[in-house]
Amino acid sequence: MYHAVLTDTAPAKERHMKSLRHAAGASLAVVAVAVSGCTYASEESAAPEGNSSNGGPSSSTEIIGSIKKDPTLAAMVPDDIRESGTLRNGTAANYAPAEFIDTDGSTVVGFDVDYVKAIGKLMGLQVTTTNSAFPSLIPAIGSKYDLSASSFTITPERQNQVTLTSYFKAGYSMAVPKGNPKRISPDDLCGHSVAVQTGTAQQTAAQQKSKKCTEAGKKPIDLLSYESQSDATTNVAGGKADVLYADSVITGYAIKQTSKLEALGNITDASMFGVATAKNDGGLSKAIQAATQKLIDDGTMKKLLTSWGTEDGLIETSQVNPES
Numbered sequence: 001m002y003h004a005v006l007t008d009t010a011p012a013k014e015r016h017m018k019s020l021r022h023a024a025g026a027s028l029a030v031v032a033v034a035v036s037g038c039t040y041a042s043e044e045s046a047a048p049e050g051n052s053s054n055g056g057p058s059s060s061t062e063i064i065g066s067i068k069k070d071p072t073l074a075a076m077v078p079d080d081i082r083e084s085g086t087l088r089n090g091t092a093a094n095y096a097p098a099e100f101i102d103t104d105g106s107t108v109v110g111f112d113v114d115y116v117k118a119i120g121k122l123m124g125l126q127v128t129t130t131n132s133a134f135p136s137l138i139p140a141i142g143s144k145y146d147l148s149a150s151s152f153t154i155t156p157e158r159q160n161q162v163t164l165t166s167y168f169k170a171g172y173s174m175a176v177p178k179g180n181p182k183r184i185s186p187d188d189l190c191g192h193s194v195a196v197q198t199g200t201a202q203q204t205a206a207q208q209k210s211k212k213c214t215e216a217g218k219k220p221i222d223l224l225s226y227e228s229q230s231d232a233t234t235n236v237a238g239g240k241a242d243v244l245y246a247d248s249v250i251t252g253y254a255i256k257q258t259s260k261l262e263a264l265g266n267i268t269d270a271s272m273f274g275v276a277t278a279k280n281d282g283g284l285s286k287a288i289q290a291a292t293q294k295l296i297d298d299g300t301m302k303k304l305l306t307s308w309g310t311e312d313g314l315i316e317t318s319q320v321n322p323e324s
Contacts, residue, residue, distance in 0.1 A: 186265025
């Protein structure tokens, strides 16, 4: 996903992730249709834990099914959440393969979704994942959602608003139409059209690159911002934009799912993704950190990420509000 921070006032340094995805092999066209099926006008659809694995690899369903409740971790969950029996996750389901709508047109799937289900199992909680517009997520944490796992890059700006617990790492990367017909250099995007998802770190980065272009007396970047990542990808694949700029995991997934794109340059700006909880979350972030670390230490996290082709994003240590 990308994702900017909030409503998003922070310099949306955001979603970026690494690797390829979804060994299940849905085509990019199918993913695009699935994503477009969850318009923000219809704003959200809640998917109970038991029903939201349909679109993921069968192996991830089996992995999550094998996880048992950990009494120590369950005891760390704030009383109100434990008593409700439900962990409410908010996400913007248009950022495959992290979070996106399955081919049924309603179920939210992706490796972020599976990850939250896994920590929910350890805590003894049912998980619901609600699809909503990205800018609406952070303002709703602590009221509408207990947490949000939506490919948030950990930045100081976000940490001023929410607590972020690390669980994944990724970078930025670019793609161009196959063969790079315009002979674009990753170091010089001046005068070229660059497609991004609205509110992402890459949108902010492209704006900064464009400013440097004008300062150097060159043409600015023609920045094309789309609400949906699939729209950004489709327009580059179709030749309507020159460059796709997104989190590395998103770009890698797009390249894998279509024969019309190729990578441009290397992955840059590697940083951590964090699960967002309220600033005063009653200890929920500590429970999430402990659960995440358990998944890392016992190998479950690696298995889950591998089932989605995103194992390059595996981290060794989860932290609450790590230095970004």
